[in-house]
Amino acid sequence: MPFPQTRLRRLRSHATIRRLVQETHVQLADCMLPLFIRHGTRSFDVSTMPGHKQLCLADLPQEIEHLIQIGIHSVLLFGIPETKDALGLDSYAPDGSIQRAIKIIKKICPNMYVITDVCFCEYTHHGHCGFVDETTEAKAVDNDRTLELLKKQAVSHAQAGADMVAPSGHIDGMVHAIRSALDAHHYQHIPILSYSVKYASAFYGPFRAATEGAPQFGNRKTYQMNPANSGEAIREAELDILEGADIIMVKPAGVYLDVIYRLKQNFPQIPVAAYQVSGEFSMIKAAAEKGWLDEKKVALESLLAIKRAGADFIITYFAREVAHWLQDNTD
Numbered sequence: 001m002p003f004p005q006t007r008l009r010r011l012r013s014h015a016t017i018r019r020l021v022q023e024t025h026v027q028l029a030d031c032m033l034p035l036f037i038r039h040g041t042r043s044f045d046v047s048t049m050p051g052h053k054q055l056c057l058a059d060l061p062q063e064i065e066h067l068i069q070i071g072i073h074s075v076l077l078f079g080i081p082e083t084k085d086a087l088g089l090d091s092y093a094p095d096g097s098i099q100r101a102i103k104i105i106k107k108i109c110p111n112m113y114v115i116t117d118v119c120f121c122e123y124t125h126h127g128h129c130g131f132v133d134e135t136t137e138a139k140a141v142d143n144d145r146t147l148e149l150l151k152k153q154a155v156s157h158a159q160a161g162a163d164m165v166a167p168s169g170h171i172d173g174m175v176h177a178i179r180s181a182l183d184a185h186h187y188q189h190i191p192i193l194s195y196s197v198k199y200a201s202a203f204y205g206p207f208r209a210a211t212e213g214a215p216q217f218g219n220r221k222t223y224q225m226n227p228a229n230s231g232e233a234i235r236e237a238e239l240d241i242l243e244g245a246d247i248i249m250v251k252p253a254g255v256y257l258d259v260i261y262r263l264k265q266n267f268p269q270i271p272v273a274a275y276q277v278s279g280e281f282s283m284i285k286a287a288a289e290k291g292w293l294d295e296k297k298v299a300l301e302s303l304l305a306i307k308r309a310g311a312d313f314i315i316t317y318f319a320r321e322v323a324h325w326l327q328d329n330t331d
């Protein structure tokens with residue numbers, strides 16, 4: 001029945017009925033917080049990402065206790081090592097920055113769910129996400145050699161006590177390689193959250209300042225996806241599922257809602273995560289600082305949109321704020 005019998009405004013007339021018929025919700029339990037872990041004895045503010053720090057190990061216990069207190073129970077760790085080299089040695093050293101961080105977190109809070117980013121851009125001196133033969137003119141990331149290094153890194157994170165690993169380098173076969181390495185080392189129970197659909201995006205800008213991992217030459221277009229493509233996203237996700245990914249992810253999130261939607265429609269049986277990346281976060285922060293946008297409203301709306309598109313959960317730099325905002329959620 002069309003208008004005038006049908007009037008959709010009827011169910012919008014009162015806050016209570018609006019809440020009752022609300023289709024999508026954002027909860028703190030949907031949010032995972034990324035943390036940057038830094039070598040050395042001092043923490044530093046990340047100038048491009050207000051409220052975020054490069055945390056040194058000494059400051060980590062206090063931060064973890066605070067997060068548990070405000071209701072954040074999962075963190076995604078990125079490491080910033082003291083030395084970078086051709087092989088990313090720190091990333092699989094038993095006393096590497098991430099390995100030590102995991103042990104510290106698990107000691108003070110065994111219940112904090114720790115996911116580790118598994119990639120090489122923060123650990124190689126050239127800033128690419130894998131092994132590069134720098135004697136060749138192409139200086140391309142060597143896919144299959146990188147797989148061998150990824151195995152070492154993932155196993156090393158599991159040995160240190162990580163609950164889940166999240167390979168983000170967009171290397172062909174990475175999920176299969178990591179799954180077999182984990183299984184061979186008796187880590188069958190450790191899930192893989194794969195950055196299955198990761199675009200070569202300019203929205204990672206603020207993150208590269210945070211992790212000091214910008215590529216020193218070239219760009220990431222030979223391994224990350226072309227922002228123009230979404231059919232290819234289905235193929236990437238399909239392959240990752242076949243290789244054993246437990247969760248597939250789309251990154252960035254806000255400007256790729258169509259991709260999140262397509263993935264969820266195509267693979268309704270697999271959890272889909274979305275990464276609201278540094279650029280998405282910092283744009284809102286900057287506009288709010290200028291007084292041009294209402295930070296709380298815009299951030300919550302952006303998270304809601306990501307969930308509405310089909311994400312089961314969101315990796316977001318707003319997780320701390322969400323903890324604060326959702327205590328007081330009227331209107």
Ligand code: PBG
Pocket residue numbers: 117119121129168169203204205206207208220276277278279
């Ligand atoms: C590393 C990695 C990146 C991000 C997550 N893991 C950077 C990149 O690929 O350049 C970006 C996260 C963000 O922007 O918040 N492979």
